[in-house]
Amino acid sequence: MNVITSPETVTAAAPAGALLLRVLDVRHYTDSLFSFRTTRPASFRFRSGEFVMIGLMVNGKPLFRAYSIASPSWDEELEFFSIKVLDGPLTSRLQKIKPGDEILMRQKATGTLVNDALVPGRRLYMLSTGTGIAPFASLIRDPETYEKFDEVVLTHTCRQVAELRYGIDLVEAIRGDEMLVELFDPGKLVHYPTTTRESYQRQGRITDLIRSGSLFADLGVPAFDPTVDRVMICGSMEMLRETKALVEEAGLAEGSNSRPAEFVIERAFVE
Amino acid sequence: MTFVVTDNCIRCKYTDCVEVCPVDCFYEGENMLVINPDECIDCGVCEPECPADAIISDAAESAEDWLAINAQYAAVWPVITEKKDPLADAEEWNGVPDKLRFLSEEAAETA
Numbered sequence: 001m002n003v004i005t006s007p008e009t010v011t012a013a014a015p016a017g018a019l020l021l022r023v024l025d026v027r028h029y030t031d032s033l034f035s036f037r038t039t040r041p042a043s044f045r046f047r048s049g050e051f052v053m054i055g056l057m058v059n060g061k062p063l064f065r066a067y068s069i070a071s072p073s074w075d076e077e078l079e080f081f082s083i084k085v086l087d088g089p090l091t092s093r094l095q096k097i098k099p100g101d102e103i104l105m106r107q108k109a110t111g112t113l114v115n116d117a118l119v120p121g122r123r124l125y126m127l128s129t130g131t132g133i134a135p136f137a138s139l140i141r142d143p144e145t146y147e148k149f150d151e152v153v154l155t156h157t158c159r160q161v162a163e164l165r166y167g168i169d170l171v172e173a174i175r176g177d178e179m180l181v182e183l184f185d186p187g188k189l190v191h192y193p194t195t196t197r198e199s200y201q202r203q204g205r206i207t208d209l210i211r212s213g214s215l216f217a218d219l220g221v222p223a224f225d226p227t228v229d230r231v232m233i234c235g236s237m238e239m240l241r242e243t244k245a246l247v248e249e250a251g252l253a254e255g256s257n258s259r260p261a262e263f264v265i266e267r268a269f270v271e
Numbered sequence: 272m273t274f275v276v277t278d279n280c281i282r283c284k285y286t287d288c289v290e291v292c293p294v295d296c297f298y299e300g301e302n303m304l305v306i307n308p309d310e311c312i313d314c315g316v317c318e319p320e321c322p323a324d325a326i327i328s329d330a331a332e333s334a335e336d337w338l339a340i341n342a343q344y345a346a347v348w349p350v351i352t353e354k355k356d357p358l359a360d361a362e363e364w365n366g367v368p369d370k371l372r373f374l375s376e377e378a379a380e381t382a
Contacts, residue, residue, distance in 0.1 A: 051314070053293055066293060066314055110291045110316055256319035258287050267315065 003093045004057040005101035014104055015062045019044060021054070023101045024077060030162045033131070034095055035070065035081045038103065046109030047116065048073045048142040049135045049232075051269070053106040054080065056093055062104055065090045066269040068134035068234070069109065072141040078105075081134040081166055083270060111135065112264045113232050115148055117255045119262065121230040123221070124149040127206055127243055129157045129235035132268035133167050136234065141174060146184035149230070153190045153219060157206045157235075159197040167193060190219065207242045224250035231263040240265050272329060273311040274318060275337040276304050278371045279325040282364035283357055288317035288326060290354040299351040299379035300344055302358060307345035308338060323365045348378045 004010050010020060021038035028034045046052065046069055055064035071079035084095040097103060113135040118124070124145065126136040133156045139145050140154055156167040171191040174180055194202040194209065202218070209215040216223050224231070224247060231252060233243045244254070247263045255261030276288075281303045288304065289297045296310035297317075306317075308329070318326045329338050364370065 051293065053312075064294075066312055106293065108293050108295070110293045110314075112316055112319065254319060257291060258320050258322065269314070 002059050003096075005097060005103065007100070007102045010057060010102040010104070013057050013060070017107060018062060018104045019107055020102050021078060021105050023097050023099050023103065026098060028095075029165050030160070032084050033082070033163060033166065034084060035079060035166055036097060037071070037077050037079045040076055040078045041105075044105070044107065044109075046073055047111075047114045048138040048144070049113040049115070050109040050111040051135065051266070052109040055090060055104045057104065058089075058093060063090050064104070064106060068111070068113075068131075068138070068266075068269070070134040070137040072138050074142070079137070081131050081137065083131050085270070111266055112256060113139070113234060113266045114257070114264075115139070115144055117257050117260050117264045118148075118230045118232075119255070119260045120148060121262070122149065122228040123151045123153065123230070125224075125229065125231045126152070126154045127231060127233045127235070128155065128268070129206065129239050130163070130268055131270075132234035132236075132239075134234075134268070135266065136232070137167070137170050139232075140171075140189055141180065143180075143183040146188050149188070151188055151190065153192060155192040155194070155206050155215070157194045157196060157204075159195065161195055161198050161200050164193045164195070164200075167191065192218070205239075207239070207246060210243070210246050224252060226251040226253075226262050229262070233263065233265040235268050236270070237267060240267055272313040273308040273338070273341075274306055274313065274315065274326050275308070275329050275334055275341045276306055277325050277327055277333075277337050278369065278374070279323040279365065280304055280321075281370040281373050282367075283323045283325070283361040285322045285357040285361060286351065286354045287320040287322060289351050291316045291320050295350060295352045296345075297351050298345040298348040300348045301375040301377040301379055303344075303374055304351065305341040305344045305348065308342050310345075344376075349381050351379070
């Protein structure tokens, strides 16, 4: 196995049209989760919540996977939040990157978890499990989200407490960021982390918490209402299927870029 | 796993899917688009964008024949990477059942 990450050799080997990102910072949270920040090419544009293909040169060939961009569209750097899969073709290698390395990115960002795919409403729910929080990490740092909605509820459900750390640090950083606080009221953001395997202040799968009404009781709001509530969902295939069925039962319709509606879904990409 | 284009694309060819595909895996025939199953990353973003609801997951039972058709024409038609105007009478053809008989095997004319 030969993985190229040194700047000169990546530049020489990169496929046509691929952009190069210089790694600036890497943080490991658990055995299975890490985040990293990179430079952002001046030509690269995206909407908060979108994903893009990133990759490495492996054995002389580019290997790409879809990653949600965790940083907001105004940020001069890019941020990603990734799982580590022991025998994952990309993540087993990507988890070894360090500052100064270069990775590849394709130029086209896309996705459905964007403000444009929702019709106006009052309250925006972002329901996530695992690395599915990544697109929401982008959206909750974008002032546009708070211009469109009076209240933003971010739920994040993981097996273990340690897996919630990225989201907890993120929300703390937003509340303490003087520049962001000038642009929007962080009081509009409600963070609702839960665990499924370890003891924590709130426990349970988000689907169970919706079904039982606990989510709404804890927030002190009525159940999903298609006239005021909008929902974005990002998690495993199983979580998506179940949660989609619940919001459809509540009368919300699925939106897209060309036909905005009351909810949108996207999978948390896994290898 | 991949997504595939089915017959309701035929004689419509709206191309909204092309705009959102992160890997540019749509290929263009004279009156239909297809997905290259080897290039599709199964992200699903194109599915809700199609005004004709012509895109389905190959996990669907009805997808088997479409998978073969998509693979066959993706190998010979040119790639399409940018949205363009739909065919002139797309609105009239959207929803007409069993359009496979109208499929043109011709590749799209490239500019």
